[in-house]
Amino acid sequence: MRGAVIYAPGDVRFENLDDPKILQPTDAVIRTVATCVCGSDLWPYRGAEPIGDPHPMGHEYVGVVEEVGGEVTHVEPGQFVVGSFATSDNTCANCLNGWQSSCLHREFMSTCQADYVRIPNAHGTLVATDGHPDAAFVPGLLAVSDVMGTGWYAALAAEVKPGSTAVVGDGAVGLCGVIAAEELGAERIIAMSRHESRQKLALEFGATDIISERGDEGIARVKDLTGGIGADSVLECVGTAESMRQALHSARPGGNVGFVGVPHEVQVDGEELFFSQVGLRGGPAPVRRYLPDLIDRVLTGRINPGKVFDLTLPLDQVAEGYKTMDERRAVKALLKP
Ligand SMILES: [Zn+2]
Numbered sequence: 001m002r003g004a005v006i007y008a009p010g011d012v013r014f015e016n017l018d019d020p021k022i023l024q025p026t027d028a029v030i031r032t033v034a035t036c037v038c039g040s041d042l043w044p045y046r047g048a049e050p051i052g053d054p055h056p057m058g059h060e061y062v063g064v065v066e067e068v069g070g071e072v073t074h075v076e077p078g079q080f081v082v083g084s085f086a087t088s089d090n091t092c093a094n095c096l097n098g099w100q101s102s103c104l105h106r107e108f109m110s111t112c113q114a115d116y117v118r119i120p121n122a123h124g125t126l127v128a129t130d131g132h133p134d135a136a137f138v139p140g141l142l143a144v145s146d147v148m149g150t151g152w153y154a155a156l157a158a159e160v161k162p163g164s165t166a167v168v169g170d171g172a173v174g175l176c177g178v179i180a181a182e183e184l185g186a187e188r189i190i191a192m193s194r195h196e197s198r199q200k201l202a203l204e205f206g207a208t209d210i211i212s213e214r215g216d217e218g219i220a221r222v223k224d225l226t227g228g229i230g231a232d233s234v235l236e237c238v239g240t241a242e243s244m245r246q247a248l249h250s251a252r253p254g255g256n257v258g259f260v261g262v263p264h265e266v267q268v269d270g271e272e273l274f275f276s277q278v279g280l281r282g283g284p285a286p287v288r289r290y291l292p293d294l295i296d297r298v299l300t301g302r303i304n305p306g307k308v309f310d311l312t313l314p315l316d317q318v319a320e321g322y323k324t325m326d327e328r329r330a331v332k333a334l335l336k337p
Contacts, residue, residue: 003114139306151176157258
């Protein structure tokens with residue numbers, strides 16, 4: 001089969017690789033129907049994370065089951081499945097508590113930008129749809145496997161409630177966070193965005209206000225819109241020191257920040273956090289918990305997170321997907337084998 005391999009910053013190649021095999025009785029192998037490039041894939045691509053030896057890439061996927069191990073009984077060959085970037089047995093204590101992304105047997109997906117993918121913990125990770133979905137739903141279902149699931153978690157972690165005020169960014173996860181905030185009943189959704197096309201999508205997804213300023217000016221604008229105190233809920237979906245600082249200062253006393261961008265050199269000052277009275281919860285989203293609900297919302301047309309993909313490429317042009325996203329010419333690239 002063929003798949004993406006990263007060698008060095010800016011150097012992603014499409015190569016012939018060994019076909020994945022069932023290694024454990026809990027594994028499945030799927031044929032990829034669609035995969036994509038994640039904002040977090042750009043960290044190593046930009047040299048902000050060590051790469052080490054050349055290795056495959058990708059953790060978002062929807063596909064058709066090819067083969068299952070002996071202990072996989074929830075799904076069978078031929079079914080269309082959606083999974084999560086973090087695999088889970090769905091039976092351990094953390095899974096039963098709804099924190100499948102901290103499953104005691106968790107393995108993170110990392111080889112999905114390829115024709116075929118081995119899914120560890122397949123019995124607990126994969127959710128099959130009722131029949132094969134119409135092609136029009138594939139981008140939305142793919143989004144559910146990470147960006148939409150992560151945006152949903154960010155909104156819940158930030159405790160978005162009916163009637164609340166939420167602040168979000170305009171990356172792929174942030175835009176899905178707008179969808180989540182809207183679905184969870186936020187009355188006012190403030191999108192921080194300076195790109196016209198992303199502003200348009202945020203408004204379409206339910207944003208009520210757009211703020212194009214950043215940093216202290218952005219924080220001041222949020223306070224202008226929230227009676228001078230800050231927002232109830234802030235979704236931090238980037239992971240830089242600046243985005244975290246802006247999020248913490250945009251929330252009101254008693255408000256909450258949900259942070260889902262993998263932090264890179266983020267420091268939180270204990271004394272500042274203490275006096276802010278802001279709640280802070282983050283981490284890898286327990287997407288598996290939300291899969292059945294989010295799949296249903298996509299297939300009933302209630303939400304369309306597939307719109308965050310503004311570029312579709314054949315899988316063999318995966319390097320172009322990275323380059324385009326790195327140069328911010330695309331929000332998110334969908335790849336089709
Ligand atoms: Zn588990």
